[in-house]
Amino acid sequence: MGRAAHGLTHLEQLEAESIHIIRETVAETQRPVMLYSAGKDSAVMLHLARKAFYPAPPPFPLLHVDTTWKFRDMYDHRDHMAAAAGMELIVHRNPEAEAQGVNPFDHGPAHTELWKTDGLKQALTKHGFTAAFGGARRDEEASRAKERVVSVRSATHRWDPKSQRPELWRLYNMRVANGETLRVFPLSDWTELDVWRYIEVHALPVVPLYFAAPRPTVERDGAILMVDDDRFRLAEGETPVERVVRFRTLGCYPLSGAIESCASSVADIINELTASSFSERQARLIDREPSASMEMKKQSGYF
Amino acid sequence: MPDQGGAPKSLLRFVTCGSVDDGKSTLLGRLLFETGKIPEDQLATLRASSRDGEIDYALLLDGLAAEREQGITIDVAWRYFETERRKFIVADTPGHEQYTRNMVTGASRADAAVLLVDARKGLLTQTLRHSYLLRLLGIRNVALAVNKMDLVGVDQSVFDRIAGAYATIAGSLGLTVQAIPLSAATGLNVAKPGGAAPWYSGPTLLQYLEQVPAREEAAEGQPFIMPVQWVSRVGADFRGYAGTIASGSVSLGDALRLFPSRRTASAARIVTMDRDLDRAVAGQSVALTFDREVDCSRGDVLAAPNAPLQIADQFEATLVWMAEQPLLPGRSYRLKLAASTVGAWVTEIKSETNVETLEKLAARTLELNAIGTVNIALDRALPFTSYEESRELGAFILIDRDTEATLGAGLIHHALRRAENVQWQTIDVTREARAAAKNQRPKLLWFTGLSGAGKSTIANLVDRKLHAMGKHSFVLDGDNIRHGLSKNLGFTDADRVENVRRVAEAAKLMTDAGLIVLAALISPFRAEREMVRRIFPPGEFAEIFVDTPLDVAEQRDPKGLYARARSGELTNFTGIDSPYEPPEHPDIRIDTNSMSPEEAATMIINALI
Known part of the structure; x- marks a missing residue:
């Protein structure tokens, strides 16, 4: 360090x-x-x-x-x-x-x-x-x-x-x-x-979902959701679309919103965060209720 | 100037304090905003919860719905922001009635303080109070933020008058001050130097915060001290003594003294998971190994030979009381200091400081938010320093033995000389020998219950029976004790606690002499009865609950006391206007409705002697 x-x-x-x-x-x-x-x-x-x-x-x-x-x-x-x-x-x-x-x-x-x-x-x-x-x-x-x-x-x-x-x-x-x-x-x-800085300094392994990659997604109520397995219920006429996305926080996959991003390394994520003006939990659907x-x-x- | 990446930064913790309308929330909001810390979606939430669409920074900073309903901020809130040079941790302390507890909590970790003043109002009584508390907690660097300068036309003479008046207060307290004319609303001198105040050439608030020294940096030059938190054992050979370095630094081969044993060893390895180090400094969490085998466990302190550590079981301290129930001298609490927890009680309240006037007053108890100078005794000697010398080794908290809640915070002044000078004198005839000569096992039978329950009557009968059996016994009766040993005590909670302590200590001497002691006292509080139990060896203390319902005791009223209490002639009377806490697990319970005193006495002797 x-x-x-x-x-x-x-x-x-x-x-x-x-x-x-x-x-x-x-x-x-x-x-x-x-x-x-x-x-x-x-x-x-x-x-x-x-x-x-x-x-x-x-x-x-x-x-x-x-x-x-x-x-x-x-x-x-x-x-x-x-x-x-x-x-x-x-x-x-x-x-x-x-x-x-x-x-x-x-x-x-x-x-x-x-x-x-x-x-x-x-x-x-x-x-x-x-x-x-x-x-x-x-x-x-x-x-x-x-x-x-x-x-x-x-x-x-x-x-x-x-x-x-x-x-x-x-x-x-x-x-x-x-x-x-x-x-x-x-x-x-x-x-x-x-x-993220600590993860970078100590080269800690993290789930690949934090890094941007093409993933099958749908958009609902302004949130991008990933279709991670066949339990995901698609609405009539809804088909998964491939988008380059990553996750800032991870929870249950149907409740975790992705963000469109090109950050494919820890260094990219740090750069993205220093420029970002949205909070971390913005894409967590369970928090989008009264404050x-x-x-x-x-x-x-x-x- | 938001952060641009991973360059190494230092860390500064600071506390903000001010009166209710000084604009503290707006200033903090402004600092967060200027450093790019207010996210879009949080601003959106804010707009949604405000009535007229105007953003109110106070809403952003008030966390809990419970508070919003009450319209007050009741607790310390922690905020985070950073610049290219530093990460900041802010303890945001509300200026309301609970301010002492909250400010002391926030200031306990802080390196520096931002003290707000409204330019239109100037210095207030609260400004003095806050400054006193900052100094008490060891903070020396203060930014005096003279806020709302825009509302006084950015007038230099207003600023100079306030800064000049505060310089006098700061000088008397030993604070180093930087006064800054600013406006949280317009941003003047918060992060950007203001063209509106060309007469001011000092730092902006943010510049000040980036430059003021952090405590950890100062602690590095002090002698090495590290309390042992944890002993890491691996295999037969590895013993790592883990802890956070409180002050100074340690290098391989350095001579160390272990407290309280005062043995010596030297540092053989400084172990971390990344790699072994040659040197470690204040603030780091490491594990040390020694060059030789020495007994050392959690709570021991490793120190350089010149470190200012003392070992004592009594000291003088400033105590800040943080609980609803008052501090009672004589009551036994837990005391946690560094990695040690021991039993402790206040032996004397020397004075209470009025934080409005800083006058010292006499006091018998300390209430919520009171600050006192007290003497404290411990049930075992601990290594410590004064608070001035070390925040890590000179600070402690007091914990309730029953609820385990944190009750108060203490700052040590110095050891009491009597602690060093009074040694245990060894006496050749042991207590075992004295008991054997009397052919009995010494014991304390503690009778508790309401006034008029029958405690003295039953104790007297037990005493007569023991005497007839050829046993050596003695009765310590609550009423009789108050004619002599406790003559100077009344019936307040504090005095009742002290009364029980005196009787317990007298009984302890009598059991050392080999006697069976029968103590008959109302002793209304569980905490004190438990304290008595703890000072006796297991099996030598029995709690006997003489259980008579209040209405029955009141009907008997052998001394006419209930009648006088009901008429208001007697106050602090147990059961009437002072509580009785019945034992939860007495060794013996006597139901006086179903048992005569004679039967009760026989039962006690069969069960206990």
């Missing part, structure tokens, strides 16, 4: 602070787990966890809360990365959602609620995890600007914005009472640009 005139570069400082948070969590909580979604933020978080405990592997498992509707590339990448890190990978799918065949086409907002929110709560309860690392960043969305690095959730996994603890210096209070659990966000102070909707999702247990 290049060196600033004095001391550490901002990336070196962000890295050191995230490692500090990860070590504190592991030292002070009974059963930590790292949420792993195979996206770019997960890539950075996993790399930081490996650095924190090197030369030992991170002393906790990875957890993927699966919706069965992620891009196919993400599943391959997930399995490969967990194996390379020498870490256990737990995959949880909400059995009720599986039984009902919940999908983004028929179930609307219930899709995210059942697979992601309920799925996460089930997995944490089932395995008795007391702290879960997540890759969320404060710059992603307005309701996250006041989120703590260490966020307390009630025994029923609810988030109460009014009862969060003051967080001072680097003194994180990792203690819980009465069945409470913690969400820990080591990337809180990172921006999207920081994530308080993310907060409501969080209160009911969404990460």
Whole structure:
């Protein structure tokens, strides 16, 4: 990493602070787990966890809360990365959602609620995890600007914005009472640009979906969606069109909007972002609701 | 000047503070806008949620719907922007009633501060308050942003008057100030030097922020200190002591002293996943190995031999209280300092600082947002520095033992000399020997319950039976104690806590002498009864809940106290206008409705002796 005139570069400082948070969590909580979604933020978080405990592997498992509707590339990448890190990978799918065949086409907002929110709560309860690392960043969305690095959730996994603890210096209070659990966000102070710069400096592998390529797509309500498999329901007369697109954020493929872009390398992405004037979550369909909707999702247990 | 790529940048954290209408949100919005950080789609969301289509930056900055409904910003919000030279992390602290807690939280991480003043209003009481808090948290560099200059005709004399008046305050507090005439609304001197103020030749706000030194840079020149966060064990041989370097630097072969053991070792390897390093500096997270085998675990501190570390179990500190329930001297809390968590209690509140006037006042408790100077005792000695010497080793938080919530933040001044001078005197006759001579196991039986529940009656019967059995016992009765040992205490929550602590310590001495002690006190709070349990070895403390419903106790009223409390003649009376927290898991529960005192006493002896 290049060196600033004095001391550490901002990336070196962000890295050191995230490692500090990860070590504190592991030292002070009974059963930590790292949420792993195979996206770019997960890539950075996993790399930081490996650095924190090197030369030992991170002393906790990875957890993927699966919706069965992620891009196919993400599943391959997930399995490969967990194996390379020498870490256990737990995959949880909400059995009720599986039984009902919940999908983004028929179930609307219930899709995210059942697979992601309920799925996460089930997995944490089932395995008795007391702290879960997540890759969320404060710059992603307005309701996250006041989120703590260490966020307390009630025994029923609810988030109460009014009862969060003051967080001072680097003194994180990792203690819980009465069945409470913690969400820990080591990337809180990172921006999207920081994530990509770090990926570039450390040559971290990421899913090819972040890079521009010709992909079969349809356009709906102003969003470009990728037809990743034959479960995608085409409307009458709708045929997939090949467009050169990439993704800024990845989720369930029928809910992740692509952007038209020629950025085919990490360096291209960084250039594109510095010139871009749209926010990262613009293409996430689940956020395109009243501006308080993310907060409501969080209160009911969404990460 | 948005960022153009991956050139190395430094990092600066700063805190913004100002009064309600100083235009803080507009200034922050302007900084984000000028550095290209407000995305099109967020502006679109903003236009949609504002009434008249005008963009209000305050809306952009107010995150939570819960706040928008209440029309206030209740918490520290974190903002991010960058220029070609630096990445900035902004702690945006609201100027409302919770400002002490929020400002202290935001300032605890900051390298510098932007203090807003409205050019039309000049300096306010709040300006002084904010400056005091900044200095308290160790911030020395402040930009005084004299905002709304456009509304006073960009008049130099207005600016000079405000800057001059503030220079006096800053001088008395030891702050280094750069006053900047600006307008968040027009952008004057925010990012672009303004033609509207040709008389001002100093930096714009953004230039100032790009140049002001960051704390990490200053910390590099100090002696090396690193608290051990985690010990990494691989195979039989590798022991890596991992942590974040708090100050100074370490090079291969450097001599290190371990605290609190004061053993020495030298740095054999500086391990990171990228590669082994020859040298590491303040702010880096690394793992060190030693040239020899030395016991070292989480919470220990590695330091250069000349580092200003002290080890003590009592110190004086500034305490900022951040919880709804007040600080009670004598109550046991958890204290987290660097990587150590220990039991701690406030032994004395020396004064409370009125943040309006900076006067020091006497205080018996600290309420939400109060700042006090206190003495603190720990249940085990810790290595630390003063806060002035190190933010990492001189700061602590207090945590509630029951809810585990963070209650307060502390800044250490210095160790108390008595801690260094008072040693445990070794006494040859051990407590085991004294107990064996009496042919009994020492114990403390703690009777808790409402006034008039029957605690003293039952304790007295147990004492008589023990005496008849040839056991050596003694009763510490709540009423009797208040005639002597606790004569100077009243019945406020703070005094009740101290009363319990005194009785517990007296009982501890008696059990050391081999006695079976029966303590009969209302002892209304769970936290203190748990504190008593913790100072006794396992099996030597039993909590006996004399469970009499309030209406029954009130009907008995043997001392006529309930009648006087009901009439308002007595205040702070447990059960009437002061709470009683019943034990959740007492060792024995006596239901006085179904059991006579005689039966209760027999049951206690059969169960415990």
